Amino acid sequence: MRTAAGATRRALPFLLRGFPSSVVALVLLIRVLLVAAFTLVGIGWLAIPSTVRSVRRWAGRERRRIAAFTGRPVPAPYDPPGRDDPATRTRTLLADPATWRDLGWVLIHGLTGLVAGLLAPVLPLGAVNAAVVPLYWKAMPADDPVEAPYAVTSWLGALGMVPITVGWLILTLVVVPLLAGWQARVGRRLLRPTRDVRLSERVTELTATRAAALEAHGAELRRIERDLHDGTQNRLVGVIMHLGIAERALRRDPESALPLLLRAQDQAADALGELRDVVRSIYPPVLAERGLDGALAALAARCAVPCTLRVDGLRRLPAALEAAAYFVVAEALTNTAKHSGAEHAEVTVSLRPPADPDDEEALVIEVRDDGHGGADESGGGSGLAGIRRRVAAFDGHTDLASPHGGPTVVRAVIPCAS
Amino acid sequence: MRVVIAEDDTLLREGLVLLLAGEGIEVAAAVDNADDFLAAVRAEQPDAAVVDVRLPPGFTDEGIAAAAAARREHPGLPVLVLSAYVEDSYATELLAGGADGVGYLLKERVGKVEQFLDALHRVVAGGTVMDPEVVSQLMVRRRADDPVRTLTPREREVLALMAEGLANPDIAGRLVVTETAVSKHIRNIFAKLGLAHGDTGHRRVLAVLAYLKS
Numbered sequence: 015m016r017t018a019a020g021a022t023r024r025a026l027p028f029l030l031r032g033f034p035s036s037v038v039a040l041v042l043l044i045r046v047l048l049v050a051a052f053t054l055v056g057i058g059w060l061a062i063p064s065t066v067r068s069v070r071r072w073a074g075r076e077r078r079r080i081a082a083f084t085g086r087p088v089p090a091p092y093d094p095p096g097r098d099d100p101a102t103r104t105r106t107l108l109a110d111p112a113t114w115r116d117l118g119w120v121l122i123h124g125l126t127g128l129v130a131g132l133l134a135p136v137l138p139l140g141a142v143n144a145a146v147v148p149l150y151w152k153a154m155p156a157d158d159p160v161e162a163p164y165a166v167t168s169w170l171g172a173l174g175m176v177p178i179t180v181g182w183l184i185l186t187l188v189v190v191p192l193l194a195g196w197q198a199r200v201g202r203r204l205l206r207p208t209r210d211v212r213l214s215e216r217v218t219e220l221t222a223t224r225a226a227a228l229e230a231h232g233a234e235l236r237r238i239e240r241d242l243h244d245g246t247q248n249r250l251v252g253v254i255m256h257l258g259i260a261e262r263a264l265r266r267d268p269e270s271a272l273p274l275l276l277r278a279q280d281q282a283a284d285a286l287g288e289l290r291d292v293v294r295s296i297y298p299p300v301l302a303e304r305g306l307d308g309a310l311a312a313l314a315a316r317c318a319v320p321c322t323l324r325v326d327g328l329r330r331l332p333a334a335l336e337a338a339a340y341f342v343v344a345e346a347l348t349n350t351a352k353h354s355g356a357e358h359a360e361v362t363v364s365l366r367p368p369a370d371p372d373d374e375e376a377l378v379i380e381v382r383d384d385g386h387g388g389a390d391e392s393g394g395g396s397g398l399a400g401i402r403r404r405v406a407a408f409d410g411h412t413d414l415a416s417p418h419g420g421p422t423v424v425r426a427v428i429p430c431a432s
Numbered sequence: 433m434r435v436v437i438a439e440d441d442t443l444l445r446e447g448l449v450l451l452l453a454g455e456g457i458e459v460a461a462a463v464d465n466a467d468d469f470l471a472a473v474r475a476e477q478p479d480a481a482v483v484d485v486r487l488p489p490g491f492t493d494e495g496i497a498a499a500a501a502a503r504r505e506h507p508g509l510p511v512l513v514l515s516a517y518v519e520d521s522y523a524t525e526l527l528a529g530g531a532d533g534v535g536y537l538l539k540e541r542v543g544k545v546e547q548f549l550d551a552l553h554r555v556v557a558g559g560t561v562m563d564p565e566v567v568s569q570l571m572v573r574r575r576a577d578d579p580v581r582t583l584t585p586r587e588r589e590v591l592a593l594m595a596e597g598l599a600n601p602d603i604a605g606r607l608v609v610t611e612t613a614v615s616k617h618i619r620n621i622f623a624k625l626g627l628a629h630g631d632t633g634h635r636r637v638l639a640v641l642a643y644l645k646s
Contacts, residue, residue: 240491248441251539251543254542254543256447259454262454262455262545262546
């Protein structure tokens with residue numbers, strides 16, 4: 015019930031805004047028909063580019079309206095305009111499937127958007143009216159009673175308004191979200207790039223992210239090599255060296271050997287500690303033992319800022335992905351503890367189901383704190399840069415919102431091919 | 433003997449100072465980067481320098497460059513380079529500026545204090561010291577028709593010790609044989625590999641290394 019109310023509350027303004035856009039669509043439709051008619055006569059083609067431009071401007075606003083409602087961007091499908099002469103440009107525009115798909119949405123939305131935009135406010139208003147009829151039916155003249163939908167002329171009749179209010183309400187809660195969902199779905203499908211275009215764009219994108227992934231992998235290998243060489247290995251050399259000095263001391267002055275042995279022991283312990291850190295940075299053992307949710311719970315418990323963890327519908331994911339998710343949360347919480355001055359942090363990790371057959375399931379990671387905000391990626395925020403790199407390596411993307419005064423929200427979405 | 437140390441890891445630097453001081457070797461300066469190292473060599477005029485290969489800022493082979501620069505400024509300055517891992521191109525670079533008074537050792541060799549001091553003394557005396565690991569890397573990369581494969585196991589041992597820079601008495605001591613036997617092995621080796629006989633000291637090391645690298 016609450017979700018239906020929420021969906022209705024979101025759907026209502028969407029459909030209301032669809033009303034004026036549908037009026038514009040009707041005007042555009044008339045213009046398109048006129049241009050088409052004049053083109054048949056032979057002079058209308060001059061108006062084609064400007065008409066297409068108008069349609070595209072309108073379609074752009076529609077994309078933003080639908081994106082704001084669904085929370086998913088609707089990418090524009092147009093090729094960048096070339097520097098052709100007008101005739102070629104017109105031909106290119108007419109050959110572009112995006113032009114015709116835009117017109118499809120002009121037609122459909124022009125014909126249906128008005129009705130949806132009217133129904134959306136009328137249904138809840140009907141419920142409100144039915145609910146208040148018992149308060150005012152008596153005030154109406156007897157020869158012109160309230161018709162809602164039958165003439166209310168008695169208290170019994172007014173009592174009948176209760177089921178009718180419920181009926182209006184149910185109608186509102188069912189029809190308004192349905193209409194909005196339908197409008198957004200059809201609009202999205204027509205206004206985004208076709209499958210072919212999407213695929214070729216995807217190939218370009220994948221090529222770039224693959225290069226980024228290789229680069230990130232290389233950087234990771236160099237980091238591990240550095241950590242092992244300059245940390246662990248040096249400590250072990252220290253152990254060997256101090257044992258060597260101790261050995262010489264034992265021969266000459268056994269008393270002086272003890273502090274050397276103790277120092278060797280300390281360095282061996284340091285080497286072990288550094289080795290453990292390196293291993294943890296490659297693949298945190300806690301992930302293998304307790305899975306991502308267990309590992310995140312451990313992170314949240316260890317965090318210097320009180321931290322709540324919400325994990326939703328998680329299952330075992332590929333190890334590299336879990337390691338990346340763990341890294342994102344660990345890094346973001348470190349930033350929170352170090353820089354934000356927050357009193358509370360909240361980590362949300364969930365699997366987002368695919369929106370449509372072309373979409374992929376995605377791991378959504380959000381780390382939010384109530385600190386003073388103002389986190390800046392350029393200003394020494396190497397933690398954030400690291401998060402971005404690590405997420406990009408999996409074809410995901412990272413958003414940072416950190417207005418001055420807070421709150422700071424780091425949100426990473428990583429697609430998981432299942 | 434007075435030495436200058438360049439090692440960026442604090443604990444290792446302090447350990448080296450402790451080790452050398454304990455053996456009666458004066459550490460004139462112990463620094464953590466190439467610039468300070470060159471300044472210290474200028475100021476102290478030491479008998480030898482001990483340099484780590486990886487120094488800031490790049491942590492790659494700054495130590496090699498620093499050692500080479502020091503030797504350009506002070507020809508004949510004995511330099512012992514310590515490395516975390518064996519890279520025979522580093523050895524080649526070092527030897528390029530003359531092989532007398534040059535050593536290249538894995539860091540962990542300092543644990544065998546006696547051998548480490550021996551290596552240091554040999555470098556100071558103008559000898560060449562190569563880490564056994566460098567030599568064994570060069571020994572394994574042999575083609576099927578390589579004359580090195582015709583050497584007997586004992587001759588290969590002798591060849592390796594020659595490449596490390598050991599003189600005949602030292603080789604005899606390591607292998608627990610007489611010097612005459614070592615000389616005989618060396619003659620055989622030179623004959624089998626077709627090397628000019630008679631070179632001693634670092635020139636012999638160079639010849640052997642050059643042969644192994646070819």
